[in-house]
Amino acid sequence: MIRRFLDALYLISGWLSGISLVAIFLLMMFLSIGREINFNIPSGDDFASWALVGMAFFGLAHTFKRGEMIRVGLLIERLHGRSRQVAELVSLTVASAFIGYFTWQTGRLAHDSWRFDDMSTGVVSVPLWIPQLAMVIGLGILLIALLDELIIVARGGRPTYQPEPPKSVEELVERVAQGGGV
Numbered sequence: 001m002i003r004r005f006l007d008a009l010y011l012i013s014g015w016l017s018g019i020s021l022v023a024i025f026l027l028m029m030f031l032s033i034g035r036e037i038n039f040n041i042p043s044g045d046d047f048a049s050w051a052l053v054g055m056a057f058f059g060l061a062h063t064f065k066r067g068e069m070i071r072v073g074l075l076i077e078r079l080h081g082r083s084r085q086v087a088e089l090v091s092l093t094v095a096s097a098f099i100g101y102f103t104w105q106t107g108r109l110a111h112d113s114w115r116f117d118d119m120s121t122g123v124v125s126v127p128l129w130i131p132q133l134a135m136v137i138g139l140g141i142l143l144i145a146l147l148d149e150l151i152i153v154a155r156g157g158r159p160t161y162q163p164e165p166p167k168s169v170e171e172l173v174e175r176v177a178q179g180g181g182v
Helices: 002-036 044-065 081-115 129-154 169-177
Strands: none
Touching: 002 044, 002 129, 044 129, 081 129
16 A cells, blocks of 8 residues: 555656646747747746756656666676665665755755745745745655665665666667667
């Protein structure tokens, strides 16, 4: 049951990232077309940049769990068995600590913005804690994903971000052709 909840959480986070990308596209199109017909969206650039923050941070956990986040595995990929598991555990622990700290600090930033009633300086005045919340939520979901992987690897399981090895040459060629990892 918890597995289904977590997988749904990562999927929803990915969807929120995609919705943010569509919002950026629509805002940029309306702003571009609006310039030609003397129609302006007040603070449109601000809203597009906040949607960019949402796209980036909401997409982190989904990208990580699907194994599509850029990883530098020069050392880990050469290890096997117990030594690889230990290296994965150390990597996930360090990443969890950094992301936990980052989440905490962005949460403090959003809380301070709410506490001091910080407002955006654009034409449309928006409380800054609202767009900052996308960072906090996105990082929080990434932290959950990292801890989820840490538990999986600690129990001896294969990390979900690590693709299964190709079963045939054709599958290997197909993965490379699609630009995916091997």
